Amino acid sequence: MTAWCFGIDLGGTSVKCALFQTDGTVEEKWEIKTRVENEGKEILPDIAKTILAKMEERKIAKEEVAGVGIGIPGPVDEYGEIACAVNLHWGRKNIEKELAELTGLVVKAGNDANVAALGEMWKGGGQGSKNLILVTLGTGVGGGIIVNEKMVTGAHGAGGEIGHASVEMDEEEACNCGNKGCLEQYASATGIARLARRAMTSCEEDSVLRGIRNVTAKDVFDAYKDGDALAAKVVDQFARYLGNALAIFSCVADPDVIVIGGGVSKAGQVLIDCVEKYFRQYAFTACKDTKIKLATLGNDAGIYGAAKLILSK
Amino acid sequence: MTAWCFGIDLGGTSVKCALFQTDGTVEEKWEIKTRVENEGKEILPDIAKTILAKMEERKIAKEEVAGVGIGIPGPVDEYGEIACAVNLHWGRKNIEKELAELTGLVVKAGNDANVAALGEMWKGGGQGSKNLILVTLGTGVGGGIIVNEKMVTGAHGAGGEIGHASVEMDEEEACNCGNKGCLEQYASATGIARLARRAMTSCEEDSVLRGIRNVTAKDVFDAYKDGDALAAKVVDQFARYLGNALAIFSCVADPDVIVIGGGVSKAGQVLIDCVEKYFRQYAFTACKDTKIKLATLGNDAGIYGAAKLILSK
Known part of the structure; x- marks a missing residue:
């Protein structure tokens, strides 16, 4: 035994x-x-x-x-x-x-x-599900897809490489992978910081973010929680790209649950709430109720x- | 036996x-x-x-x-x-x-x-593959996803409902499903006809399409093959949305082959060529060589x- x-x-x-x-x-x-x-x-x-x-x-x-x-x-x-x-x-x-x-x-x-x-399906945020998408928002954006309790490896081992889903055809800056408009450019820690820098250069609006030397994703979420209007715009941009991308992924894999982990997810339930708003808007009718949850197992x-x-x- | x-x-x-x-x-x-x-x-x-x-x-x-x-x-x-x-x-x-x-x-x-x-995996355009995405471009856009030789049903039976992937967040017209910006609005037969009508109203450019009462997707592809410049713009728009969407789907399921079927695919290899151009541009590095083929089994x-x-x- x-x-x-x-x-x-x-x-x-x-x-x-x-x-x-x-x-x-x-x-x-x-x-x-x-x-x-x-x-x-x-x-x-x-x-x-x-x-x-x-x-x-x-x-x-x-x-x-x-x-x-x-x-x-x-x-x-x-x-x-x-x-x-x-x-x-x-x-x-x-x-x-x-x-x-x-x-x-x-x-x-x-x-x-x-x-x-x-792991998240078995003992974490996705417990009880058989079909799951894990998104990890860290320095980059990673992901894993589970279909019928099995990992989707894919033909080139690229199953779940959702950080490089091309979500903005009009992007002009390049991603680390060489493409332009990858999800990672909007939803990773570095992507959110980039959106914040862009927002600050594109307008004159006052914001606590302007007093910070190297703005991080955590600064953006903290300012958002404190009611900063410019930070709210940045969070909204992030949430719109990610919510829409998750809606597209759901048309392919149709999970029971989407689990969000990685450093950025330490922002907590406010992150889920703002992503969920756009997910519900863009998701196909049958998938609009798909649960979105925080990862619970961390490292x-x-x-x-x-x-x-x-x-x- | x-x-x-x-x-x-x-x-x-x-x-x-x-x-x-x-x-x-x-x-x-x-x-x-x-x-x-x-x-x-x-x-x-x-x-x-x-x-x-x-x-x-x-x-x-x-x-x-x-x-x-x-x-x-x-x-x-x-x-x-x-x-x-x-x-x-x-x-x-x-x-x-x-x-x-x-x-x-x-x-x-x-x-x-x-x-x-x-069927297409077993005896059609995807023979020899184990991981496949089928896209059918008909009145609507349908699809099916095969992972490790098995159909992806999904938690709500919506696995492969790729026609309702939300590929244009800025769309203002509604899809039949009620959402705005679904792939079906750009890549189905009715979607391509819609793009053609839009193109004709938005400019003065001469085109054989202007002489046709109810322009169809077939008219657009025929005019494109005859060198009509406005038809070429419409085909390019269609190809960009579809090629980009297929690149996103490939980050999730990472197929060996993408098979395109349905009435619109009767346009033939020119359709594959123009979609492939954008697919290669937007696909994640590991997936850039994924084959795109015409369906062969028809009905x-x-x-x-x-x-x-x-x-x-």
């Missing part, structure tokens, strides 16, 4: 690790450093070592472990292979095969954003989703 | 029926009338009768039939139930259960647009997809 599984969230600076009971309870969490030097050669051996050490410490036999789920910052295909993971200095690599050889355990890998979506979404990769096999 | 299956495409005026060999060969096709009177009470019994009659005629025993697949013009949930099918005058109904009881055969039902997408996509519902179980 298997009683345990591991959930691993591999990031560019650290690896979040967790030991789960197979009922979904987290038994222990810890982190190790991600050693990206030497083309990241040590990363998988380091992960294997920490897993095997934990098993020895706890006197867990291989037969008692259902497997290791792992989220990777790069596109992972259905065979557990990645073409590249820039932050890890990795080229083509079969994660599942390599880590299975190193540990003697079953390994299942997925893209980190998709894995986080699985733990990845370890939960990784464990779920194993437990839902 | 099962050697046969039935593929049924239930429409508002007729029911297309086909007997398939389980290797996917069509043995025979025929049609019956859809009797929508009396709240469509006779529709399923009529379908059961024609199936049973065909089995008797061909001396096929029940044990030799893998099942009946059926496409329905309405949202079908994962249990084979619909909430309503306006064109059939149906309210809530469990199609799979009712038709199974009437025939004594296994029945699998799906939404007609999703089923057509499955038979539904029966093929319906048969595939059974054969891929």
